[in-house]
Amino acid sequence: MPRTALATAIAASLLLSLPSSAVPPRLVVVLVYDQMRGDFLWRWERLLSGGFARLLQQGRVYRHCFIEHAATVTCAGHATLVTGTAPEEHGIVGNDLLPRCCQPRTVKCTEDLQGRTSAQWLLRPSLGHALRQRFPGARIAALSHKRAAALMMGNTAADYVLWADPQHGGLTAAPGAPSPAWLPEWNLQHHPRRWLGQCWQPTLPDSLAPADAVPWELPFPGGTTAFPHCLNSDSTLWEAFLLSPFSVEWLFDAAVELLRTEGLGQDSVPDLLLLSVSTTDFVGHLFGPDSREVVELYLACDRILGNFLAYLDRTVGAGNYLVVLTSDHGVAPVPEMLARSGPGAYPGLDAGRIDPAELRQFLESALQRAFGRSASREWFLLRTPFVVLDRQRIAAAGASWQAVRDSLARWLAQYPGIGIVQSPEALRASENPSPLERLLRRSLHPEHAAADLLFLPKPYWIVGTDAAATHGTPYDYDRHIPLLLFGWGITPAVRDEPVSAEDIAPTLAALLGLPLPTAQGRVLPISP
Ligand SMILES: [Zn+2]
Ligand SMILES: [Zn+2]
Incomplete structure (x- = not known):
């Protein structure tokens, strides 16, 4: 049986196995932490007590989820998550495309040939399209720090596609695209100036933390490689803000405002919130995945997610919403760390x-x-x-x-x-x-x-000199991502069978009773 036919058959049997009284979730939240490698939550499990801990304990956890394509970058990864297909199908081959029409030139995945914001290169329908078709009244919103993440996830299906744009002083939509009425006022009240003078302080005791300020790290904007990292200059404010946990809090504040004012999750028609945190990618590039900054950032994310889940419990109701936590790609270790000299070093390692x-x-x-x-x-x-x-x-x-x-x-x-x-x-x-x-x-x-x-x-070789660490290859460290499902209909379990990023969209579609026949991935069971 062809893979898609098989997926459809499994979807049908899975739907039949749901109780006939089952009502769909009121809200599905697809939560992407950019550059969150599949091993991160496990390596820090003892340190977590917030939202990540809750998902690990009460969710369905796939420990071996992989991106099944070679160019492991943000545009391609987000397109895969929402379409359930690889770049060979969805067309987003990288952050830059090299269209045959117009060589030699590159085009951003988010722009048309005239440089206008556009999702035109995305060739396959997304989960949002399937939801919209079945439930015309569904509310769909995509939010991210990055335009690429928001646009690939929200594409032409979402009511709102919003990302952080310093030129516009906050969250913005594409020119001419719908934008919430509350946004200008919200942006004024949540301008990064509010955090000017504040510092990102580490919270882990030194005995539990990796070393700070190692030689291959790049300096925090307006500062150094050592904690604390302060937002102390107007000229580097946005850059520093987007490299601090303050910007994660900011994005979740915007998500809460959107849920509240637009009424997502408030009726029996399922709504979809697509939320991609880019701070994790920015910090990972600057300091590397094994840095003190990365673990400190994820501990902040853990706390912020805990508060967000508590908000959903209060407003949508525990058990009425479904959360999927995943990533668009992993990350390679810093080659200089692998091949360093000194105690515990492995100078002969082929890394560079x-x-x-x-x-x-x-x-x-x-x-x-x-x-x-x-x-x-x-x-x-x-x-x-x-x-x-x-x-x-x-x-x-x-x-x-x-x-x-x-x-x-x-x-x-x-x-x-x-x-x-x-x-x-x-x-x-x-x-x-x-x-x-x-x-x-x-x-x-x-x-x-x-x-x-x-x-x-x-x-273990990376291409690039403008960051401590990067991703973009088909090696396991770049393809391994987390996959956790939590909430509505989900039986807690830890699963070790290999699954794919392409399984996420068809699984969510099946749970919502939607056809997504173009997906290449499988429908994953949600129990036992
Ligand atoms: Zn990314
Ligand atoms: Zn990146």
């Missing part, structure tokens, strides 16, 4: 960092020497894992595309830290793809990623 500017310089010079006449244009665009050649540049040099590509592939494969270089044709033709090839294939879309080559760094 590829400087994209140096890599580009190396490849451009080699191409220039072999084929070049004029240095006026670059030969290629590079967005991990995609390389797109500039065909006009190749033609101007009188070179052949095949020869240029073969040479580029050879030099790229020789570069320190590069693990895999493949052509898309070879990838598609492979009859027995390796697990990595399968993941790369699922990240390819013929129209949205006009790739001439695909490449990956080796495991």
Whole structure:
């Protein structure tokens, strides 16, 4: 049976198994913590006492949930969570797309070719569309610090798609898109100026915390790598705010205001709140996943989520709402931490960092020497894992595309830290793809990623120098995400079978009695 037919059959049997008197949840909350790796909640379980602890104890916990595509980045991950498909289907191949129509150029996943905010590149219906079709009166809202997260989740299905925009002084919607009437006043009252002069103080005793201010961390805006981190300058206020737990509290305050004024969860028609916290990604990039800052931030998130769940208990009613907690991708350990010297070190470990500017310089010079006449244009665009050649540049040099590509592939494969270089044709033709090839294939879309080559760094090598840590590869640390279901209809359990990020949307659709036949994922059982 094809996978989608199987999913539909399971959905049907699951619905039949629900009691006929079962009423759908009044509210579904999809809660995404950007860059929350699948092991985070387990490693900190002893330290948690708020919302995360409640979900771990009373929820259905999948410990082995993975993203099933190679380009593990924010746009692609959020698109997968709401559509139940991989980039090969939903079309969001990365944070930047490389559309075949218009090479050589990149387009943000959130913009059309004219640079206007748009979800046009998302090609598959989302959970929100299915909900809207079945329940025209359903209320749907997407909120995030990041435009990409809010727009990929809310897309064209949501009543409101809101994200943090310092230019607009707070949460904003796309020009011309609906925006709540209360928002301007709320933004005035919740401007980060309110937190000016305040400091993010650590709460863990030193005996339980990782070391602060290690060499590979980058400094907090207007400050240093060491706690406390203070919001003490107007010029770096927004940047610092978005790197502090104050911005998590701020986003949940906005969610509460939205629930309250728009009446989500207040009648028998199910509503959908899509909430993505980006602070966790910003802090993870700056300090690394094993930093004191990251654990301190998650402890703050634990407390804030506890308060939010208590609010839902009071206003929607415990058992009337369903929460799904997950992430858009994981994160790699900081390579300098892995390969550090000194006590407890492992200096021989094959871990490192590829400087994209140096890599580009190396490849451009080699191409220039072999084929070049004029240095006026670059030969290629590079967005991990995609390389797109500039065909006009190749033609101007009188070179052949095949020869240029073969040479580029050879030099790229020789570069320190590069693990895999493949052509898309070879990838598609492979009859027995390796697990990595399968993941790369699922990240390819013929129209949205006009790739001439695909490449990956080796495991524990990262591409980038402007952050301590990053993600974006198909290695387990980048693909492992949490999946916890809690509340309406959910039997507490800890499950160890492997599940996929693509299972989330079809599972929620089945629980709400909605068809989502385009999903590639399975419907997960909610008991035992
Ligand atoms: Zn992300
Ligand atoms: Zn990130």
